[in-house]
Amino acid sequence: MIRKFGLIVLLYLSIPVAFAQQEPMQEQDTPESAAAPSPAAEAAPKAPEKRMKYDSNNQAFRDVAKEFRCPTCTGLSVLESDAGFSIQIKEQVQEQLSLGKNHDQIVDYFVQRYGAWILREPPVKGFNALAWIVPIALLCLGPIVIWLAVWKRRVKADNHGVRSSAVILQEMQESLKRMKRENG
Amino acid sequence: MFANQGFFLILLGFICSFYGFVAAILAAFWRHRRLYFSSKLALTVTSLLVISASGIMIYSLFQRDYSLAYVMKNSSNDLPQLFTLTAFWSSLEGSHMLWLTLMTIVGTIAAWSHSKDNEHIMPYVLASIQAVICWMLYLAWTHSDPFLANLPAPPNGRGMNELLQNGYMAIHPPMLFTGYTCLVVPFAYSIAALCYGDITEGWLKTIRRWTLVSFIFLTAAITLGGRWAYVELGWGGYWAWDPVENSSFMPWLMATALLHSLLVQDKTGHLKRLSLVLAIAGFFMTFFGTFLTRSGVVSSVHSFAESPIGPNYLMYLAALMLISASIFAFRAPSILPSDTEKVWGVSRESALVVTQFLLISFAAIVLIGTLFPIVSEWLTKQRISVQAPYFNMFAPWVGLGIIFGVAVGNLLRYGSPAVPHGKRIVLSAIVFAIPLTVALVYFGDVMHTATTKNLIAQLVGLYLASWAIGCLIGDLYYRFADIRFKYVLFFKRNLGYFGGWVSHLGILIAIIGFLGNYRGMEHVQTVKAGDSWTYYGLRFEFQASGVESRQNQNATNFTAPVKVYRGTEFLYDMAPAQSLYPTKNQTFTEVAIEGDFWHDVYLVLADYDKTDGKRATFKLYINPTVRFVWSAIVIICIGGIIALFDRYRGNKSRDVVAGEWETSI
Incomplete structure (x- = not known):
């Protein structure tokens, strides 16, 4: 009897999983990427007891929902996706909203529950901050480095590609000095 | 049926390209001309072998030969002609095969179409190309074998990925x-x-x-x-x-x-x-x-x-x-620097x-x-x-x-900080950009959905892009004016510049198009058949007939006809749908896209009442300036094609004439 009941419960629990797999994998860009194991298998949210109706036109809801990634797709937010897990996350967002939480609190709640993975961009913390620092440094320091290189080169020559007479004179004087020193 | 033949061709191609690779390297070291020709022929033969293998694959697809695992996995009896062909590259092994085929074709063209001056570096070129081809062929007969047999052959295949149809x-x-x-x-x-x-x-x-x-x-x-x-x-x-x-x-x-x-x-x-x-x-x-x-x-x-x-x-x-x-x-140290001094001033x-x-x-x-x-x-x-x-x-x-x-870059000249007409072009572009930006803001309806943050980004972006377009136009104008508007002369000598000009214009238009992403709008609506809803000044009427089923090639489309009005004026007939393919028990969205030059109306049938089809949920997107992007890309490509026709007039680098063959047979 107990075993039968357990089976039924298992079956019941597997419904959302099966549902998620049956969903059209619309977001999969290529057939090959579909082969990737769904990361949602680990982060699968438990099916909520009663389904929260969410209103996709509600701005507060949209602002929160677009922060989270769709667990089964490759590049979309849950807002843009109608895969099973996205719908569940959207329902949870609605639930949290109806509890009166604000945007940041809900984001924190989801990060605690699913890890930073649920966010669509890396958090600016620890090692992940590098993802932000490196590009910014690249974009800001790159021109400076080029500028310095340009600055160094520019004094050597005038605008027509010929080394200016001042530079040549200076070089000659330097080498004269050096020769004097070397010859004593 | 042709599994063995295909595999054999690929294996043969692998051996052939390996030979060609080795021959090319030896030809380069010994400066041996005949060996070089041999390597060139090996590449040609490889390409013929690979093309034949692809031919076999395509033939098998059209024959619906399910004894090939690839055909079985990627096609089915119901596939229309076009998609039977495209099933060739609808999965990993096939797209590798396509890549390989194109690689051998491009390699062969490059091998035979080199200029006379380059003949003595061609062995190295052949060696590099054939090394790559050889590896791809190795992959094609080991880990990504498109000719894997699947016996006994099933009566029907699993079907091609529906999204790729x-x-x-x-x-x-x-x-x-x-x-x-x-x-x-x-x-x-x-x-x-x-x-x-x-x-x-x-x-x-x-x-x-x-x-x-x-x-x-x-x-x-x-x-x-x-x-x-x-x-x-x-x-x-x-x-x-x-x-x-x-x-x-x-x-x-x-x-x-x-x-x-x-x-x-x-x-x-x-x-x-x-x-x-x-x-x-x-x-x-x-x-x-x-x-x-x-x-x-x-x-x-x-x-x-x-x-x-x-x-x-x-x-x-x-x-x-x-x-x-x-x-x-x-x-790299052997690559001699230019004999002109480096000048990286304003130029x-x-x-x-x-x-x-x-x-x-x-x-x-x-x-x-x-x-x-x-x-x-x-x-x-x-x-x-x-x-x-x-x-x-x-x-x-x-x-x-x-x-x-x-x-700015287009206004500058090589090796000189003097910018002819520079000040005039930049200043008049600043004026020129104002009406253009106003027009873009007005027609693109920028004010409608803007939040303060992206409004500033959009206005700055639109203005600067318009300004850059003005600079480009001014530059072209003065180039014409400098040769007294002798257009024939200009286009005879400057197709490279003009092609670049067109492409740059395309990039700027594309940037204006990308800015539209800041103001996309989205709306979800559930309506009963015969009812309508209004969004963004448009009235969408879900027809009373409800969701209809229509056959479209191999798919069955469940179409929700929607008529779009602005006020009382009829605009578009839209038919977003969900499609059902015979090989898979799930539905895919078929988007309906209409709109004018400035806005795309993008309608998705998200869900509908499966029992009588009288109630449906629509997702509506208003996407501004998407068509800018598409037309901009066409402009960029046209610019590239124009630049291809540029008559090349030699370069300023200190190039060498390559040496002689050791054996001049």
């Missing part, structure tokens, strides 16, 4: 792979120049032409991919910064940077080594991107080991990088360097963003996501730099 997917992959493969020629010529020890005459001309062809194909292919995503996936956008998209975008950035670097090399003789590095890196990126997306490494480091393709690709890429880098390290070459910096750092950012989840998971054991918001944070700044680079 779309006209855009028929042309996107061949174009993308053509763009990828064309980059093998600059790569091979760079390796050849390094091995030979100098840049030969005609080297730049060849590389420039192939890079330009690759640029055109890649531009078109990336856009077609975006267009496919737009009409097929139904999430309302065309670019999601998905790893697959990124991996096609990085070679494009590299190829574009290479084009600009070749320009500097052409006019001043500098940046030779940068051109070599970019040519090698661009080619490397094509395989690297494929490795990232096909090995499963992007989705998770753990899925990497599951596919045998992954480790093989990794070894290949490591070898490619190691060999290229060591050749570069040992041989066009400096502007080109800045442009290259922007393109390369954008490629680096895209690469970091694509790789970061893997690195982070590997180092911190914690999974994170890097998606669109991350890339969208940096893209506008690069775009800003590109706008300035295009506007």
